[in-house]
Amino acid sequence: MTRNRKEALGAFVYILPSLLLITIFAILPIVMNIFYSFHDxxxxxxxxxxxxxxxxxxxxxxxxxxxxKNTVIFTxxxxxxxxLFALVLAALLxxxxxxxxxxxxxxxxxxxxxxxxxxxxxxxxxxxxxHGVVNQAIELIGLEPINWLGRQSTSLLSxxxxxxxxxxxYFLVIFxxxxxxxxxxxxxxxxxxxxxxxxxxxxxxxPGLSSVTYLVVTLGTIWSFQIFDMVYxxxxxxxxxxxxTLVLTIYNTAFKEYSMGYASAIALLMFVFVxxxxxxxxxxxxxxx
Amino acid sequence: xIKKLLMILFLSTLSFGLFAEGQSESESSxxxxxxxxxxxxxxxxxxxxxxxxxxxxxxxxxxxVEITPWGGYEEKxxxxxxxxxxxxxxxxxxxxxxxxxxxGTLEDLSGYFTEAEKAKYLYWDQGNMKGGQYALPFIVxxxxxxxxxxxxxxxxxxxxLPQTWDDLRAAAVKIKNxxxxxxxxxxxxxxxxxxxALNTLYYPYLWQAGGDIYNKxxxxxxxxxNDAAVRAARFLYDMRYKYGVIPEExxxxxxxxxxxxFSKGRxxxxxxxxxxxxxxxxxxVEWDFIPSFTDKTKAIxxxxxxxxxxxxxxxxxxxxxxxxxxxxxxxxxxxxxxxAQFPPITVDEAYNDNPIFEDMYSNDTEYFKTLPVAEGSFxxxxxxxxxxxxxxxxxxxxxxxxxxxxxxxKSIIDSE
Numbered sequence: 246m247t248r249n250r251k252e253a254l255g256a257f258v259y260i261l262p263s264l265l266l267i268t269i270f271a272i273l274p275i276v277m278n279i280f281y282s283f284h285d286x287x288x289x290x291x292x293x294x295x296x297x298x299x300x301x302x303x304x305x306x307x308x309x310x311x312x313x314k315n316t317v318i319f320t321x322x323x324x325x326x327x328x329l330f331a332l333v334l335a336a337l338l339x340x341x342x343x344x345x346x347x348x349x350x351x352x353x354x355x356x357x358x359x360x361x362x363x364x365x366x367x368x369x370x371x372x373x374x375x376h377g378v379v380n381q382a383i384e385l386i387g388l389e390p391i392n393w394l395g396r397q398s399t400s401l402l403s404x405x406x407x408x409x410x411x412x413x414x415y416f417l418v419i420f421x422x423x424x425x426x427x428x429x430x431x432x433x434x435x436x437x438x439x440x441x442x443x444x445x446x447x448x449x450x451x452p453g454l455s456s457v458t459y460l461v462v463t464l465g466t467i468w469s470f471q472i473f474d475m476v477y478x479x480x481x482x483x484x485x486x487x488x489x490t491l492v493l494t495i496y497n498t499a500f501k502e503y504s505m506g507y508a509s510a511i512a513l514l515m516f517v518f519v520x521x522x523x524x525x526x527x528x529x530x531x532x533x534x
Numbered sequence: 535x536i537k538k539l540l541m542i543l544f545l546s547t548l549s550f551g552l553f554a555e556g557q558s559e560s561e562s563s564x565x566x567x568x569x570x571x572x573x574x575x576x577x578x579x580x581x582x583x584x585x586x587x588x589x590x591x592x593x594x595x596x597x598x599v600e601i602t603p604w605g606g607y608e609e610k611x612x613x614x615x616x617x618x619x620x621x622x623x624x625x626x627x628x629x630x631x632x633x634x635x636x637x638g639t640l641e642d643l644s645g646y647f648t649e650a651e652k653a654k655y656l657y658w659d660q661g662n663m664k665g666g667q668y669a670l671p672f673i674v675x676x677x678x679x680x681x682x683x684x685x686x687x688x689x690x691x692x693x694x695l696p697q698t699w700d701d702l703r704a705a706a707v708k709i710k711n712x713x714x715x716x717x718x719x720x721x722x723x724x725x726x727x728x729x730x731a732l733n734t735l736y737y738p739y740l741w742q743a744g745g746d747i748y749n750k751x752x753x754x755x756x757x758x759x760n761d762a763a764v765r766a767a768r769f770l771y772d773m774r775y776k777y778g779v780i781p782e783e784x785x786x787x788x789x790x791x792x793x794x795x796f797s798k799g800r801x802x803x804x805x806x807x808x809x810x811x812x813x814x815x816x817x818x819v820e821w822d823f824i825p826s827f828t829d830k831t832k833a834i835x836x837x838x839x840x841x842x843x844x845x846x847x848x849x850x851x852x853x854x855x856x857x858x859x860x861x862x863x864x865x866x867x868x869x870x871x872x873x874a875q876f877p878p879i880t881v882d883e884a885y886n887d888n889p890i891f892e893d894m895y896s897n898d899t900e901y902f903k904t905l906p907v908a909e910g911s912f913x914x915x916x917x918x919x920x921x922x923x924x925x926x927x928x929x930x931x932x933x934x935x936x937x938x939x940x941x942x943x944k945s946i947i948d949s950e
Binding site: 287289305307370392394395479480481482483486503 | 929
């Protein structure tokens with residue numbers, strides 16, 4: 246065996262464990278999902294070939310149209326807002342409150358992240374109920390209370406608010422770590438040159454966080470496409486189809502309707518969406534960077 | 535070499551031992567999955583372990599009882615049975631039966647019970663579905679009933695409990711016109727995320743108007759077969775928009791919020807489950823009820839959850855014996871007093887549910903209605919709920935809400 250071959254074999258042995266794990270837990274499920282999407286399958290009986298029928302059903306299913314629309318709207322509301330809030334809060338924590346309340350604020354903001362989504366959903370349902378805190382505050386300023394979860398116009402927005410509240414702490418920690426990585430000498434030089442805090446934030450912090458921002462936006466997008474627990478707890482997809490999402494539809498199709506084949510077709514559709522969106526983000530961020 | 539041989543011998547012995555252990559387990563053991571119902575100090579797990587222990591000893595069987603939480607209930611059964619780890623005896627509600635029967639996972643029980651034993655069960659026939667006896671009705675009851683707040687009725691000058699839809703409408707309007715502070719005349723929980731909310735929101739009215747969700751064969755949605763579905767939907771729509779007795783608040787309430795508001799004395803009339811009765815009494819609410827309003831007929835939604843036997847069970851005869859023991863009047867009498875109050879399921883058990891409902895459970899059984907065991911029922915009922923929500927938000931007319939559901943049901947049933 247030549248030295249090059251030995252080295253190549255050695256390298257392969259090193260990557261083999263993770264290669265195996267990725268194959269078993271990532272690639273194989275995708276392949277199986279594609280396989281099942283062309284079958285009638287309920288887990289218990291063997292799958293039977295159904296050709297494109299699951300995909301034909303996708304086209305005419307009102308739940309799918311509504312799910313895609315809601316999931317996309319949800320993503321476009323939550324991802325920018327939670328990214329922005331997390332970035333601003335992280336910057337404030339590093340520059341303004343550094344060493345004073347940092348740990349307390351970080352801890353307080355991180356609690357919703359580790360709390361179960363079902364718990365968060367239930368809490369927000371109470372907060373947004375007709376006699377909840379939000380409506381009491383609205384009534385205090387002389388306005389009519391809002392039926393947050395019971396109206397088509399506000400139900401999805403309510404879930405967005407609850408989700409942003411839950412996610413911000415996680416992304417804040419990532420941004421916080423990212424900001425600490427930016428050399429302080431850059432800020433010192435900028436100060437000497439007379440740059441304001443705002444200018445430093447725009448011209449040093451934001452560009453310095455481009456790779457972190459990419460990570461946050463990509464993770465946020467994937468999470469948004471996976472939104473399920475909050476919807477399941479807060480609205481069940483209603484009123485009407487105003488809050489049905491792709492994962493809720495996949496779940497209901499797979500575990501309430503027992504149509505694994507059709508659920509696989511919807512999952513594949515979602516997979517394609519996420520891939521396309523991630524690529525789009527990469528292109529945009531590369532262009533900006 | 536010797537080391538390798540020793541290792542092979544050791545592993546063979548170990549695996550044989552494990553295999554032998556597994557075999558003996560499967561030949562003399564039963565796994566039972568039951569849901570939680572206990573509300574007092576005794577847990578379901580404790581109750582069943584203690585109750586079944588003497589039977590298990592007498593039959594020389596190891597019985598494991600697992601209490602399966604309601605969350606993710608269907609997934610637990612689906613994945614358990616698919617992986618061969620399912621129970622010998624389980625508990626299912628009606629919405630689950632169609633698919634599990636279609637998948638061939640449930641054992642036909644008729645051959646395991648003698649005619650005399652079958653005759654003891656009050657609801658034996660309800661377990662006959664899709665051409666087989668796949669269910670042994672176990673929890674039958676917890677009816678959904680119209681409750682009235684007597685104090686609000688007094689303040690509004692209503693002396694008689696409403697019996698018909700017209701009476702209901704008139705009573706709700708009277709409460710509204712009485713100008714009572716912060717009182718909801720007719721409470722409904724249109725923001726409940728579960729499709730089970732229709733058991734109080736819509737199905738009673740649909741049945742009372744003479745309609746049904748599916749046809750008798752269970753293979754076609756029958757909502758458009760007569761005008762009952764639209765009539766029931768129209769009644770609710772008018773209560774909201776023509777008479778204004780269902781306020782906006784109903785669209786932000788789930789069933790538990792509705793109960794809380796009723797127990798605070800804020801709701802005049804509301805459909806709730808029979809279990810709410812004793813809790814309301816404890817909360818000090820002056821309440822009354824009737825079994826059903828009347829339109830073309832009376833109709834009362836009742837739960838009909840059942841015990842099932844897994845067709846993969848290796849000990850079917852023993853499983854059937856255990857099912858008979860669990861549903862015997864002695865065990866059920868204890869269960870209905872210690873764990874949860876429900877009406878009896880056998881002829882020889884005394885009534886142990888709330889005494890207030892005894893007359894209804896004895897004399898109104900002809901009006902009892904359960905959900906259909908039918909194709910695509912989850913998706914279709916979910917779609918019906920969502921269309922009715924839109925109707926109650928004035929985004930669809932009653933006719934459109936029902937027609938949209940029927941159109942959707944055709945796409946679901948045709949595609950299967």
